[in-house]
């Protein structure tokens with residue numbers, strides 16, 4: 001068993017100040033100072049090949065989500081919502097030189113895909129956080145707009161995460177570093193979550209709530225599904241587990257929030273996780289709603305975040 005450590009990478013400032021440290025991103029890696037060039041390999045960007053401050057210095061909102069198509073749609077949507085000049089269809093993928101992630105910039109909004117699961121979003125976040133640092137961005141808000149499985153709530157409900165919990169309902173992310181397990185905090189920014197909930201009250205077309213989000217390493221066995229290629233537990237055991245999760249305050253399950261919360265927290269980025277629920281896991285495992293319903297569900301977090309961004313920019317009517 002690897003030794004378990006409390007996190008030693010924590011910036012040496014009180015919790016609250018972590019978010020107001022001149023508004024810059026807190027990078028906590030002394031080795032970076034030794035690099036003459038930093039290549040953000042999975043973005044196909046670099047400090048010598050690209051002028052990152054002029055390309056990204058004005059970014060104030062970063063929205064991330066699993067699918068490249070969703071993040072392109074979000075970029076087109078936010079372009080329209082912000083009433084920006086030019087033809088949105090000309091928006092190009094900044095990461096077109098690689099097929100790992102897609103990235104679109106629309107005014108002060110960056111929309112990036114992160115793929116599925118903790119390893120994929122974690123790589124993207126390392127490079128994104130360094131990009132924000134190199135670009136000297138300040139006061140950035142980062143929001144994951146995703147999909148999830150709900151527990152005991154109506155499909156289509158949008159859940160704003162207060163804390164991400166692991167499969168044992170613990171508010172922590174266990175990062176393996178060398179031969180040690182480093183335990184990291186997975187609290188999301190509470191005021192931001194409240195602000196988003198308030199914003200949602202102005203949208204009457206779908207329910208929104210704040211709750212715990214369980215982050216797993218897998219979609220099937222890891223989320224207690226009976227319909228994977230492998231399953232070693234009974235239907236009764238599945239329901240007992242999901243009911244325990246509900247009683248612990250979990251309202252939805254997805255696969256990225258824990259590392260997202262942990263890394264953003266450590267780097268002083270104000271972060272939120274806003275996921276729509278595609279089904280109620282107490283009613284089934286298969287995502288059987290029609291294509292149009294699922295498309296409409298996926299737009300819900302986008303609508304909420306567009307409203308929030310417009311409010312923040314003072315452009316909402």
Ligand SMILES: O=P(O)(O)O[C@@H]1C[C@H](O)[C@@H](CO)O1
Pocket residue numbers: 065066067115116117145146147148219254255256
């Ligand atoms: O960002 P998305 O909505 O793709 O994230 C959830 C969690 C997994 O990555 C994926 C599973 O279908 O959906």
Ligand SMILES: O=c1cc[nH]c(=O)[nH]1
Pocket residue numbers: 147148149150219223253254255278
């Ligand atoms: O059930 C679900 C649906 C979407 N994403 C998940 O991780 N789980």
